[in-house]
Amino acid sequence: MLLLRIGAIRFGEFTLSSRRKSPYYIDLRLAPSYPDVLDRIGDLYVDVVKNEIQPKWKIDRIAGVPTAGLPVATVVSQKLRVPLIYVRKEKKDYGLSKTVEGVVESNDNILLVDDLITTGHSTIQEAEILRETGNVKHVVVLVDREQGGPENLSHEELELHSLIKITNVFAYLKDLDAIPPKTYETVMNYVKASEQASAQQVVVTSGSSQITNPKPS
Amino acid sequence: MVQVKSPTQNLRSTLARLIEERALFLGEFKSPSGGRSSYYIDMAMIFTEPTSLEIAVSLTLGELEKLNVDKIASPSVEADPIVAVVGMHAKLGSLFIHQGQPIYAYEKLEHLLGRGKKVTIIADVTLSGNTVLLAAKTLRSAGAEVWTAISLVDLEKGARDLLESNGIQFIPLVEAKDIRVPEKREMASNTE
Numbered sequence: 001m002l003l004l005r006i007g008a009i010r011f012g013e014f015t016l017s018s019r020r021k022s023p024y025y026i027d028l029r030l031a032p033s034y035p036d037v038l039d040r041i042g043d044l045y046v047d048v049v050k051n052e053i054q055p056k057w058k059i060d061r062i063a064g065v066p067t068a069g070l071p072v073a074t075v076v077s078q079k080l081r082v083p084l085i086y087v088r089k090e091k092k093d094y095g096l097s098k099t100v101e102g103v104v105e106s107n108d109n110i111l112l113v114d115d116l117i118t119t120g121h122s123t124i125q126e127a128e129i130l131r132e133t134g135n136v137k138h139v140v141v142l143v144d145r146e147q148g149g150p151e152n153l154s155h156e157e158l159e160l161h162s163l164i165k166i167t168n169v170f171a172y173l174k175d176l177d178a179i180p181p182k183t184y185e186t187v188m189n190y191v192k193a194s195e196q197a198s199a200q201q202v203v204v205t206s207g208s209s210q211i212t213n214p215k216p217s
Numbered sequence: 218m219v220q221v222k223s224p225t226q227n228l229r230s231t232l233a234r235l236i237e238e239r240a241l242f243l244g245e246f247k248s249p250s251g252g253r254s255s256y257y258i259d260m261a262m263i264f265t266e267p268t269s270l271e272i273a274v275s276l277t278l279g280e281l282e283k284l285n286v287d288k289i290a291s292p293s294v295e296a297d298p299i300v301a302v303v304g305m306h307a308k309l310g311s312l313f314i315h316q317g318q319p320i321y322a323y324e325k326l327e328h329l330l331g332r333g334k335k336v337t338i339i340a341d342v343t344l345s346g347n348t349v350l351l352a353a354k355t356l357r358s359a360g361a362e363v364w365t366a367i368s369l370v371d372l373e374k375g376a377r378d379l380l381e382s383n384g385i386q387f388i389p390l391v392e393a394k395d396i397r398v399p400e401k402r403e404m405a406s407n408t409e
Contacts, residue, residue: 010323027322032301033288033310033329042305066294067313067320071301077267078302084265089294095246095257102265 001172002041006034009169011183016118023186026143028115032071042075044163045113045140049080052161053111053138060108061085063130072142073113085110087129099129108134117141117149117160119198124156143169146191148198167191228276233395235269236370241396250345256398258370260341264298273369276390277303277339284365287333290314292352296341299369303339312336317351326359336361343368343389346376350383
């Protein structure tokens with residue numbers, strides 16, 4: 001397992017960017033420290049794009065998300081030979097003061113490429129900025145943290161393509177005895193609880209008629 | 218007299234021409250140091266276009282081959298795209314230090330350096346060289362040996378002096394003098 005080998009997945013107590021606590025953390029910013037891993041991860045994205053998206057949707061631009069998602073998005077852009085764009089986290093107060101770097105034209109089909117998805121809220125924000133110019137329909141991530149991401153995205157007409165589901169990673173690690181049973185239980189309970197919390201949020205925000213039940217795993 | 222150019226020289230002038238075509242913006246711009254400039258170079262316009270990126274990567278790889286390097290490092294988010302792709306092709310690990318801060322959530326720079334401590338910094342554009350120096354200091358305090366820095370475009374605003382006085386050999390791939398900035402007169406006629 002690539003992520004484990006490079007120490008990109010850690011167990012303990014972490015605070016996510018949403019300020020929520022998590023008993024595990026994935027840091028894909030580590031991937032470029034291991035060029036063969038970055039190359040392999042890039043190929044995995046390319047496979048998904050070629051098999052699941054390109055047959056039904058022409059891609060004009062690949063959008064990367066700084067900081068963690070930009071290196072891998074660049075690699076995917078180069079491998080697919082599709083131009084890259086990215087939304088700056090902070091607008092520069094010098095030079096061109098642009099929000100979106102790269103060239104994007106109106107009605108371009110933009111594929112959003114990110115490292116991972118939790119609830120999907122930051123992905124949705126990113127897509128909204130890109131939708132000011134082009135069309136955003138598909139999102140590819142390496143890891144789905146299974147905390148309501150695909151469901152929340154589908155309400156915004158975004159389809160998630162994830163390379164790995166986090167509970168599969170945990171199950172794999174447990175089978176290898178790479179994590180103690182207690183850690184496995186803690187992280188599985190955490191995922192289950194936050195999935196339910198996310199589903200409840202959906203009930204509140206969109207009414208009962210639109211609920212899509214989380215798929216049983 | 219026939220001038221024979223080496224492949225590297227050809228790539229350099231190809232990159233300079235690409236910058237003029239895609240990445241050069243004329244007007245009045247604020248520079249990061251607060252000064253004013255009549256033009257601005259946005260290397261994101263090169264790194265986001267696969268063919269242009271490939272040329273920039275080949276040129277950088279050619280310079281890296283001449284150096285004794287274990288790892289490469291990006292000093293800012295603007296350089297991350299080229300550093301990641303160069304690292305992948307050169308089979309060198311790449312490190313990301315933005316404005317002097319390592320970007321990692323929990324991993325220590327010391328650990329990422331591992332046994333390979335010779336680090337070359339690769340910048341997109343250099344002016345004063347401050348951003349590169351900041352990254353070099355952070356890397357050095359984590360135990361890295363930083364002897365060299367490559368800049369895709371050096372605008373000759375002091376980076377060479379600053380870096381060399383701090384023990385860093387400075388290697389610009391394209392320099393301000395290689396870029397043909399059209400005169401304002403020509404620009405005015407373009408808009409007529």
